Amino acid sequence: MSYRGGVVLRRSKRLLITIGAVAALLAAGGISAASLVNRHAPAEPEPRIVEAAPPMAPDTHTVTNPAAKLSFDVTADWEPADDDETLTTSNGVELDHLVDWGPYTCQGAEYGRAFAGTGVAPNDHKAAPGRIAADLAAAVAADQYSDGHQTAAVNVAKPQPLTVDGAQGATVHAEATLIRSGDPCAGVKGTITVIALPTSAGVSVFVIGADLTPGPQQPTPLLQADRVSTIADSLHVTH
DSSP, rough: OOOBTBBTTTTHHHHHHHHHHHHHHHHTTTTOOOGBBBBOOOOOOEEEEEOOOOOOOTTEEEEEEETHHHHHHHHHHHHHHOOOOOEOOTTTTEEEEEEEOOOOOEEEEESEEEEEEEEEOOOTTOOOOOHHHHHHHHHHHHHHHHHSSOOOOOOOOOEEEETTTEEEEEEEEEEEEESOOSSSSSSSSEEEEEEEEEEETEEEEEEEEEEEEBBBTTTOOOOOOHHEEEEEEEEEOOO
């Protein structure tokens, strides 16, 4: 099942079109994905420390990625992707152990309202976790909400320090908006949250994305914002 702005036709033609379109449009404009980030003078906020999660509800299960040394919890209405399915972002980060929420079919194509996954930044990504999280949030937001004709407007918030199980990393929130979409089925506005943490695997990343508005021909339910936060807060570093 795929996710694009519905949110992607995630592992299908929509993502392949989007990555090529984003690369071409960014190159034409002489900018990089990183330049989509809103840059403010970075004050140094106090890091948020995630406490141990309470016991899971009976309908909740844990998604564990041994390679990324991360796990997170989702409720039973999230559907795991096939084990061999991955999502490679336009800035080269491969996400796997994917889960989808809110599947629907429109005009013969499959969509989803939300997805989550984990991975490890490539070894050539030597930047600090805050920069990795910001660049990844910008890339995923553009990947998921741009189409073959227009790049989505992406607003990336300043990275916030975050400590999870002793690992000191960062979290970043991004919003993407596509003013005029050629796809009547897909959502045209969404949110992406990225957490980047140093682990024994490298800089491990968690990504969760969700539609904020539906497409004009498919007003299916949206994922509540507090559920996105709950899943992000359930992130743990494994050993």
